[in-house]
Amino acid sequence: MSGAPGPAADPLPAADLLTVERVTCQFGGVTAVNEVSFAVGRGELFGLIGPNGAGKTTLFNLITGLTAPSGGHLRYRGEDITGLPPHRVAKRGIARTFQNVRLFGELSALDNVMIARHVRTHSGLVSGVLGLGPARREEHETRERATALLALVGLADRPEERARNFAYGDQRRLEIARALALEPELLLLDEPAAGMNAGEKRALSELIRSVRARLSLTILLIEHYVPLVMNLCDRIAVLNFGQLIALGPPALVQKHPAVVEAYLGDGA
C-alpha cells in the first residue's frame, strides 16, 4: 500500500483510512447490514461485491451519513464519524457517486462540478453577491478547477450542456468528476460501470486507476461486473444478506466457498 501522506501529517496509528466496526442497520423488521467489520487502508482500491440486496449501497449510505446505523461505529482517519450528517462527512473528505446517477439534471455539466467545490471554497453570501476581490478570484478558480476535472474524465467538450442530456455512460463519468471536485481522500463509487459497454468499461477502469494514482486516492468500489473488480481491486469484501462473508485479495475471494454459494445458490 503506497500512501502519500494526507494534506497534513496526522497521527494515525495504523494506515487505515476507514474503519467499519460491527456496523448494523435495521429498517423496520429488515436488517440490511448486520455487524459488518472491515478496514480500508490508505491508498487501497477496495472492492465491495455481493448479490443484489446484500446491503452494499446501504453500507455506502451508512459511511456517507445518509443513513444512521442502528449499531456499531464508523471511523475515518481515526475520528468517529458515526451519525454525522452527509455534508459533514463530505467536508471531511469522503465523496461518492450513486447507484442511480444523481446528477443535478437541469444544470450544466460545469455547474454540476462547480457545485461540488463548495466545501473547498469559502465565499459567503455577501462577498459573493457584492463581487468582492477574493470572491471573484475564488469564482474564477472554481470554474478553472471544474473545467480541469471535466477534462480529466473526458467531458471537456460540452461544459454547458445540461447534465440530463448526456448519455448514461457519460453521466457516470460526470458524476465521478463531480465527486472529485470535493478533493476527497476517500472516494466511494457505487456501480460506476453499470450501463456501460465493454469499451467504456475498459476506459472506466483506466480512469479509476489513473485518478487513484494522480490524486492519491483511496477508493471503495461497489461493482457487479466481476472482471472489473478482480482486475482493479487490491482487496475485496463480499456481502450477502447484510453480512460479511469473505474478505481478502481477489484470487482468494474468488475461490471462497461461501462466495461461490452466495452467487450460485446452494442448489449445486
Added chain:
Amino acid sequence: MNRTFLLQQVLNGLAIGSVYAIFALGYTLIFSVLRIINFTHGAIFTIGAYTTYALTGSQFGINGLLAGAALPFGFPFVLALLGGSLVAALCGVIVERLAFRPLRARGADPLLTLVSSLGVAVALVNITQYLFGAEPYSYPDPLQGLPSAINFGTAAAPVLVRTVQVVIFAVSMVMLVLLTYLMNATRTGKALRAVAEDMTTSSLLGIDTDRLVLLTFVISGFLGGVTGTLIGLSVGVAGPYFGIAFGLKGLAVIVLGGLGDIPGAVVGGLVIGLAEAFVPAQYIAYREAVPFALLFVVLLVRPQGLLGRAQVQKV
C-alpha cells in the same frame, strides 16, 4: 373546577370538533388514497352549503349576480341536504378530472397539486361570491318539533347542548363507522388501499384505478357538502370565504390526526374542538390561532400526527 362547567366545555368541544371531524374525513380520505392535499375541499364545502340553501327554495340576498334568485320549488331539508351534497360530490369529480388528473398523469409533485388546489379553491369560492354575494344565510329549521337543546346535566345544574349539535355529532360517528367499514371490510376498501400503496402496480393487477379515484372524490365531495350544510345549520352560512377558513383549519385537523388516517381525522377534529373549547376566557380572541399553533407544533414535533406511523425515508 366546577363539574358542570367542565362537562359543558367538553360537550361544546365535542360539538365543534365533530363538525371538523366530518370535514376532515373527506379531506383525509383523498390523502389516504392519492397522497395529495386537496384544498378545494373547502370550496366544495361552500358549494354544498349554498346548493342546499338553494334547494330548500330559499332566496338569495341583494348582492351578487344572482341577487334575489330563488328556485321556484323547495325541497324538505333532508332532501335538500342530500341534493346539495351530491352536487358538491359532482363538483369534486369535475375538479379532479380537470385539475388533478393531468397532474397525476405526469407524476407531478404533490406540492404542485396542493398549489393547484389552492388556486381552484380560491377561484371557486370567489365565483360563488360573485354569484351570491357574501351575506349570511340560514336554513329553514328542519328540527321543528324537537326540543332545541338537550340537557346532559341535571335540572339544577343544566348542561345544555343544542339538538342540532347532537345530531351533527351522531352523523360524524356514523360517517366514521361507515368509512372505516368501507376501508377495512369491503373489497372496494381493499382496492382503495391497494391504490394508496401503489397506483401503477394496482392498475397492472387489473384494479380499475380510475373508477376508484372517482369514487374517492365522490365520497369526499359528498362529505364536504354535508359538512357545509351542517355547519350552515349550526351557525348559519357565513359567506363563501368560510370554506377557505375551514379548508385552512382542516389542514390542522388532518395533520394532527395523521395525514390519511381515517380515525385520525375524527380524533384530530375532536381534539381541536376540545382545545378551542378550553381556551380560557381572557384569551378567547386568540381561539382562532389555536388550530394553527397546534399544526405548527405537530409538524415540528411529530409530523405523522397522533395516529400516523413514522415515515421511513428511503434513499
Added chain:
Amino acid sequence: MATFLATYDFLLVSMVLAAVLALTLYLPLMAGQLSVASPGFYALGGYIAAIMSTKIFPPGPGLYPVSLVLLEMAVAAVVSGVLGLAVGLPALRLRGIFLALATIAFVQILGVVALNLNVTGGAIGIFGIPQPFSSALQYMWLAVPLLVVSMLFVARLERTRTGRALVALREDELAAAAMGIDPTYHKVLAFTTSAVLAGAVGAVSAHFINTWNSRQGTFDTSVNLMAFVLVGGSRTFVGPVVGGLVLTALPEALRGIAGVAGLPEWLAAFLRDGRLIIFGVLIAIGTVFFPQGLITPGLLRRLVRRRARPG
C-alpha cells in the same frame, strides 16, 4: 404621458411593490422550498412602520421625512430577519408539503395575533399613516430602488457559490448534501433573506396605502404571490418580477375593458371584481400547462441570443 402617470400612479407603484414581494417567494423556491411565509413578514413590516410613524415619532408639520421611512424599513427588515431566523430554524427541517403547511400556519397565527393586540389597533388597524411624499407616484423613489436592488441581488446570487448551493438543493437535496452542502443552513439563509425583504416591502406599503390592518398579508396574499411566480416563471428571477408586474396590472386592464360600452353587465362585473377568480384559474392552468411559468431560462437564453445576432 403625464395624464397616464397621474391616472395610474397608484397602480404603477403597486405593480413595483408586488414584483418585489414576488421575489420573496422566489428566494426560498431557489432552494426548492415552497414557503408562503412572506405575507406574514410583510404584515409585520407594515405594522412596524405604522406603529413607528404614528406612535413613536411625533407628527410634525408637512411631509414625514423620508429618512425616517428608511429607518422604519431597516427596523422592519431586521425584526423580520430575526423572526425569520427564529421560525426558520425549526421549520426548515420540514420538507415539501409539511413546510408549506407550517408557513401557512405561521401566517394564520400572525393574523390572529395582529387582530387582537392593542398596539396593532385590533380589528380596525392603524390608519392615518403619515406620508413622506405629496403624491402616490413619488413612492417610486422608494419602490423602484427596492426592486432594482433586490433584482440585482438575486441575479448576482444565481452566479455565486451560495446561489449554486441553493439551486443544487432544489435539484436534489440528497445529492447536494452528499456534495458537502449544508441543507438547513442554506434553506434558513434563503428563508431569512426572503423575510428581510418582505419586511422592508411591508414598511413601504404601510405608508403607501396609508392604513394597515390584519387584512394585509393574509392567505389571499399567498395566493397572489403563487400566481405571480407560477405564471411569471419559477426558474429565473425575471419570472416573478414580470409575474408581479403583469398580474397586478391585469385587473386594472380588465377594469378598463369593462368600461367599454356594450358589454353585458355580468361580464363587466366579472372583469371588475374577478381578480381572485382569474388568479385562481391561472394557477390551476399554470400547474398543468406551464409549471415552470411563462418566463423560463430557455426563453431568456433564446431572447438573449436573438438580440446578440445582427438583425
